[in-house]
Amino acid sequence: MKRLLLTLLLTFPLAAQAVDLENGQKQARSCALCHGHYGQGTPGPASPRLAGTPAGYMVKQIEAYINEERINPRMVITSSLHSISEQDIDDIAAYYESVNLEKINPVLNRIPEWPGDxxxxxxxxxxxxxxxxxxxxxxxxxxxxxxxxxxxxxxxxxxxxxxxxxxxxxxxxxxxxxxxxxxxxxxxxxxxxxxxxxxxxxx
Ligand code: HEC
Ligand code: HEC
Structure with missing residues (x-):
């Protein structure tokens, strides 16, 4: 039952094709090392949050790293971004967008307030x-x-x-x-x- 619910058909403005959230979750294991188990990230400068982030934005950024418009060789190598398919990238991004941290654990959802005016x-x-x-x-x-x-x-x-x-x-x-x-x-x-x-x- 859960498997059925996870494999949803979503329509995206950029590419009107099916995404497979279950595959996205599986593929996202290689991202967890740096972005956290649920894509929650950490408060430092180098581990951004992916959970809840717009999928279209994430796909574009992943492509920018592959094309070296944004520079992050450790990420590209660790997650073999050159060799995963476009479909896998779409699935990973759709999976992360669907993660609701508040539901999983409100502590993970916290964003520290920045002191300033x-x-x-x-x-x-x-x-x-x-x-x-x-x-x-x-x-x-x-x-x-x-x-x-x-x-x-x-x-x-x-x-x-x-x-x-x-x-x-x-x-x-x-x-x-x-x-x-x-x-x-x-x-x-x-x-x-x-x-x-x-x-x-x-x-
Ligand atoms: C070795 C650590 C590492 C791994 C593994 C890794 N990332 Fe990253 N990721 C980073 C760092 C560090 C940044 C921020 C780099 C920068 O300043 O541009 C980043 C940035 C991003 C961004 C941009 C976020 C934004 O708000 O613009 C996306 C999207 C992203 N990663 C997706 C992924 C996905 C998907 C995977 C797995 C397929 C992955 N990353 C694996 C370290 C990693
Ligand atoms: C005309 C539209 C527009 C305006 C106005 C704008 N932005 Fe953006 N911003 C964007 C877009 C589009 C992106 C995604 C960039 C990309 O695709 O690489 C972005 C990305 C960013 C990012 C990167 C986020 C990340 O996760 O890495 C930051 C930070 C940001 N904007 C801050 C600001 C701030 C602060 C202002 C006002 C001073 C501002 N932007 C005004 C369109 C805009």
Missing amino acids: ATRGRELYEGDCKSCHRKNGMGKSRKGIPALALQYPRYLFRQIKMFQWDKRIHDDDPEDETFDELTDRDIEALLAYVSSLAPSNKK
Whole structure:
């Protein structure tokens, strides 16, 4: 019965084909070493959360690592990303998107709040980020926009630095200026606000 329920047919905007969550869960074993048993990640800068993340966004990132647009050779080698099929990648991403950490264990779902000026952060966020990452910080799954409110702030801080240093491209736009003017203090303020949007931190 459970097997039947797990093998769902989902329709995706990018590739309208069946995904196999059971296969995704099996394949995801090679990711657990770094991303945690349920894809919960850890609060440091180098182990992002995958559970609950939009599948379309994850597929695009995995491809970016394979193509070396994002650099992470340890991940590519450890999980043999060059040799797993596109279908397996779709299945893994669909599986992680379906993981509900709050249901498994609310402790795993917690996002640490980042200390910083959340009031200033809110101003910056509502001015420059809200239109894409949404007011509640949950992103837009169909448009491949990640849910910042579900991600660890220390990891996000590092990614924003990567955007500033032109080591990663934000929003598919090499000319993107979103982060050019932000000081480290502004970034901390933004993350203080974004982390307060995490469902586990909503008062
Ligand atoms: C050896 C450790 C390791 C393994 C194994 C690993 N990853 Fe990662 N992964 C990382 C690190 C470190 C990052 C962040 C790197 C960076 O800063 O770009 C990351 C980033 C990601 C991201 C980007 C997240 C985001 O919010 O943009 C995705 C998606 C991802 N991994 C998926 C996977 C999947 C799927 C697997 C298994 C098939 C996997 N990873 C296996 C270490 C690993
Ligand atoms: C025009 C739409 C748009 C706006 C405005 C925007 N973003 Fe993004 N953002 C994106 C997209 C799309 C991605 C996914 C990038 C990719 O595909 O590599 C992204 C990715 C990110 C990531 C990487 C997340 C991860 O898990 O690795 C961070 C951090 C981020 N944005 C922060 C911000 C902040 C902070 C602002 C406001 C100062 C902002 N963005 C404004 C579209 C936008």
